[in-house]
Amino acid sequence: MAGQKTPNGFYNLERMLRAVAAQDALIGCCGSCLDARGMCDSQLVQGTRRSDMDELADWTLWADKVIAF
Template sequence: MNKVVIIINDAPYGSEKAFNGLRIANQINKDYPETEVVIFLIADGVNCAIPNQNTPNGYYNIERMLKLSTNKGTKLLLCGSCLEARGLKEIPLVDKAQISSMAELTKTIIESDKVLTF
């Protein structure tokens, strides 16, 4: 089985990096359902996992895109120290989000066939 990890460093809104990373994840899920997809949110990317955000005009809803991906089997991991640094470690997160670590990210990278960063 192929494994792809998509690392999102950028906030959900303000640029299209998170949007494009999630577009790729969802396209992989659609076209290559046998491929394991892991999304790792790090740095300001952890903000993508905050539920119920009001989407700015002109931007797609990141929460809906994450839900679409995780409902297709994507594993959603978040950097715990990044959450803590932003005061987000104790707030509710989107469904299926798992607090993770740099050690798990490193292991995931080593085990993956492809690594994409946004």
């Protein structure tokens, strides 16, 4: 989620995603997870987009390495 405030000692997912996006990586956010948390696309970190399980499966088969968090 864009603009998140995390306490010291906790991972800031926005910062992590921005670092990955800066490397021109494709970043898909789980649509079901977004829906379960009441998040809309406008709350996503710049450089990310809503995705789905079909795309995750396609990427997993295509890629040499997959990072999920």
